Amino acid sequence: MTASSPPVLPDERLAAGIARLAVRHRGHFSPETIQRLVTDSYARLAEPARVHTHLVVLAERLTAERLDALAHIGGAPGSGLPRVLFVCSHNAGRSQMAAALLAHRAGGRMVVSSAGTLPAAEVEPVVAQVLTEAGVDLTDAFPKPLTDEVVQAADIVVTMGCGDACPIVPGRRYLDWPVTDPEGAPIAVVRGIRDEIDAHITELLASLPST
Structure with missing residues (x-):
């Protein structure tokens, strides 16, 4: 795996959320960037979790919030x-x-x-x-x-x-x-x-x- 390759998914079910987010943010963020954020979000949420049942869903939701923040940062100052x-x-x-x-x-x-x-x-x-x-x-x-x-x-x-x-x-x-x-x-x-x-x-x- 090269340094630029996206990380391996810790749960294959994350792929569906990555695909949804990629469609929503097409033209703004690459699928590779989204996959890195989803994988990072999953790892951050998994650390304190006692029950992992909903981690896939929550990782997608956390990533959506992070992507929204990144989009805002990249916009015009004072916009939104x-x-x-x-x-x-x-x-x-x-x-x-x-x-x-x-x-x-x-x-x-x-x-x-x-x-x-x-x-x-x-x-x-x-x-x-x-x-x-x-x-x-x-x-x-x-x-x-x-x-x-x-x-x-x-x-x-x-x-x-x-x-x-x-x-x-x-x-x-x-x-x-x-x-x-x-x-x-x-x-x-x-x-x-x-x-x-x-x-x-x-x-x-x-x-x-x-x-």
């Missing part, structure tokens, strides 16, 4: 919708809540994503529960690793307890929300964390220009 990225350690609690609440309230006016510096195997069930109570669906959410493309594509990066592991990219607007980690907390506490995050989001939305 504002992009907000929430980062915490495990992407299983705070950053998932923040991303879901902002996406719900923004109503399609911005691109919202989240990631973790050390992603967990799954989203905290109590986090999904308190969001459901607020009318926000977290069914399809999964902890995602932080990748360079998503950071570089963001206009605003909100850090939430990841400390020195949080990325710093020149020219981005950075906010730090010192919110309590909901892991292992009783549901009443997690509801309070949800409401605290929602208050931060109200302030963030008020600070943004109308779109």
Whole structure:
């Protein structure tokens, strides 16, 4: 195998997702580039995973997000919708809540994503529960690793307890929300964390220009 050859697929079922993404991004990204990203996404997700049943599907979804970020980076400066990225350690609690609440309230006016510096195997069930109570669906959410493309594509990066592991990219607007980690907390506490995050989001939305 030469240095330029795409990596061997860790699961042959990934080929179907690569083909779908190649059609969607024809003329922008080569199938070889997509295969490298899919293979890398699969490896990143497999590391913390306890159950590998859905890894093929999740690798395609993560790759789609990374390709969207790369396309945004390659576009004209300031083009497209504002992009907000929430980062915490495990992407299983705070950053998932923040991303879901902002996406719900923004109503399609911005691109919202989240990631973790050390992603967990799954989203905290109590986090999904308190969001459901607020009318926000977290069914399809999964902890995602932080990748360079998503950071570089963001206009605003909100850090939430990841400390020195949080990325710093020149020219981005950075906010730090010192919110309590909901892991292992009783549901009443997690509801309070949800409401605290929602208050931060109200302030963030008020600070943004109308779109």
